[in-house]
Amino acid sequence: MNSLRSLVWVMLLGAITMGLLVAGSAQSVTPPAAGLLIRGGDIVDGTGAPARRADVRTSGDAIVEIGADLQPKEGERVIDATGKVVAPGFIDIHTHVDRGIEEHLEAEDQVRQGITTVVPGQCGGSLLPVSEFFGTLDRRHPAINVMTMVGHGTVRELVMGGDYKRPATAGEIELMKGLVDRAMQDGAVGLSSGLEYDPGFFAKPEELVALASVVAKYGGFYASHVRNETDTVFDAWREAIDVGRKAHVPVEISHFKLASKPVWGRAAEAVKLLEDAKREGIQVMADWYPYQYWASSIYVLLNTRNFDSRKEWEVGLDVVGGPQNVLVTRYLPDKSLNGKTIAQIAEMQGKDAVTTIMDMIRAAGPGIGIMCTSMDESDMARFFVHPQILIGSDGSLGGSHPRSAGAFPRVLARYVREKKLLPLPEAIAKMTSRTAAQVGLPDRGVVAVGKKADLVVFDPATVADRSTPLEPGLAPVGLPYVIVNGQVVLDDGKMTDARPGRAIRRQDWTPYPAR
Numbered sequence: 385m386n387s388l389r390s391l392v393w394v395m396l397l398g399a400i401t402m403g404l405l406v407a408g409s410a411q412s413v414t415p416p417a418a419g420l421l422i423r424g425g426d427i428v429d430g431t432g433a434p435a436r437r438a439d440v441r442t443s444g445d446a447i448v449e450i451g452a453d454l455q456p457k458e459g460e461r462v463i464d465a466t467g468k469v470v471a472p473g474f475i476d477i478h479t480h481v482d483r484g485i486e487e488h489l490e491a492e493d494q495v496r497q498g499i500t501t502v503v504p505g506q507c508g509g510s511l512l513p514v515s516e517f518f519g520t521l522d523r524r525h526p527a528i529n530v531m532t533m534v535g536h537g538t539v540r541e542l543v544m545g546g547d548y549k550r551p552a553t554a555g556e557i558e559l560m561k562g563l564v565d566r567a568m569q570d571g572a573v574g575l576s577s578g579l580e581y582d583p584g585f586f587a588k589p590e591e592l593v594a595l596a597s598v599v600a601k602y603g604g605f606y607a608s609h610v611r612n613e614t615d616t617v618f619d620a621w622r623e624a625i626d627v628g629r630k631a632h633v634p635v636e637i638s639h640f641k642l643a644s645k646p647v648w649g650r651a652a653e654a655v656k657l658l659e660d661a662k663r664e665g666i667q668v669m670a671d672w673y674p675y676q677y678w679a680s681s682i683y684v685l686l687n688t689r690n691f692d693s694r695k696e697w698e699v700g701l702d703v704v705g706g707p708q709n710v711l712v713t714r715y716l717p718d719k720s721l722n723g724k725t726i727a728q729i730a731e732m733q734g735k736d737a738v739t740t741i742m743d744m745i746r747a748a749g750p751g752i753g754i755m756c757t758s759m760d761e762s763d764m765a766r767f768f769v770h771p772q773i774l775i776g777s778d779g780s781l782g783g784s785h786p787r788s789a790g791a792f793p794r795v796l797a798r799y800v801r802e803k804k805l806l807p808l809p810e811a812i813a814k815m816t817s818r819t820a821a822q823v824g825l826p827d828r829g830v831v832a833v834g835k836k837a838d839l840v841v842f843d844p845a846t847v848a849d850r851s852t853p854l855e856p857g858l859a860p861v862g863l864p865y866v867i868v869n870g871q872v873v874l875d876d877g878k879m880t881d882a883r884p885g886r887a888i889r890r891q892d893w894t895p896y897p898a899r
């Protein structure tokens with residue numbers, strides 16, 4: 385161990401010790417909320433049950449009464465929800481808001497979508513120690529509730545440092561297990577991996593099984609950004625499910641998609657994998673975001689980093705369906721090209737697509753921002769309607785992909801109202817109660833007496849996302865009220881100063897029978 389790593393190690397152990405001292409005693413102090421009466425709305429309660437007309441009363445941080453024609457009590461604030469739906473606040477099972485939430489406590493992109501609880505620490509990367517992350521949130525008070533995963537990549541990097549391009553030794557795996565155990569004791573809800581990225585890419589399945597077995601002890605789950613999301617994605621999904629099988633943990637496959645031409649049209653096979661695993665007794669779920677495109681830099685179209693290879697570019701473009709599917713979003717030398725596809729730019733410049741890209745990289749370097757349409761809408765529809773699929777944004781704070789500001793309203797507008805792929809209550813269940821079951825959150829995700837008062841009020845006729853590839857931060861419309869722990873954080877479309885969110889530590893509750 386070199387001296388820098390020793391230092392990191394010592395600091396981490398110190399923090400772990402401190403975490404031990406405060407574990408259990410750290411509870412956020414939220415001023416008591418005055419009661420609310422939400423009147424006249426249609427309750428879609430999150431369980432999948434049909435909408436019903438009723439009023440909802442909250443007191444403190446909880447829902448205390450649900451009934452017809454409840455009358456306001458003295459001092460109670462009344463919110464008129466006539467013509468609108470009252471639903472549980474959305475739980476975003478896959479998000480990257482841990483990058484920045486400590487500074488952006490208002491989490492406006494999330495609040496405006498109706499998200500009241502987030503589960504970051506995904507794709508193998510998390511903030512450690514968990515005790516410190518949660519301690520900071522306890523002190524600073526975010527607007528929304530925050531859970532966390534423990535990232536396999538983060539743990540692997542702490543133990544292996546720069547020497548990670550190899551399988552871990554038994555001793556290193558023991559050290560990683562210790563860190564995962566500590567994170568679970570500190571309140572993480574599961575382990576996430578990001579096997580397309582360094583350093584997770586170099587982990588053997590045995591390493592993942594060993595670490596997932598630690599989270600199994602605590603009733604946690606294993607989420608994976610799988611090893612390959614393109615041509616060999618089926619093998620990658622099988623690997624994730626096998627970790628669940630061997631470690632006896634529920635599995636969450638992150639941002640489930642068929643994102644390359646060789647696998648388009650295979651959605652039926654994909655959901656069969658989920659169903660077969662479930663039949664076998666493995667609790668496998670997956671999360672899905674409602675966009676046909678991903679955002680990254682243009683060089684990720686290449687498997688190699690060989691920018692001068694015409695052949696490589698041709699293959700890279702073909703795999704995503706051609707240059708008309710590659711939209712340029714950030715090209716600094718000539719901003720007039722932003723918003724045009726490579727096919728359009730090539731035509732304008734009278735060149736072929738590959739020459740166009742090569743010339744652009746010569747002028748700007750390979751970090752040209754693109755939005756790449758690489759998913760087939762009929763595959764996506766098949767995923768969306770499947771009961772083992774949950775909704776996750778894969779968003780972040782101020783993210784460059786429109787999903788960061790629009791994912792949940794887009795599901796309601798595009799997939800429920802316009803395409804009518806699912807009844808509203810069923811879609812809401814995928815954003816609330818089923819997600820709560822997967823992450824082990826017994827007191828949220830349902831509108832019922834005794835549950836926490838995390839609520840969203842939206843107009844089913846108008847709710848819609850407005851964020852686009854070129855304007856990814858545009859706020860949604862038709863969703864005027866968001867309530868977190870009984871306090872109004874979005875009030876008739878305006879952000880309030882309330883910061884009622886909490887760090888939510890893993891709770892000793894599991895909805896799934898022990899296997």
Ligand SMILES: [Zn+2]
Nearest residue numbers: 507609638639
């Ligand atoms: Zn990911």
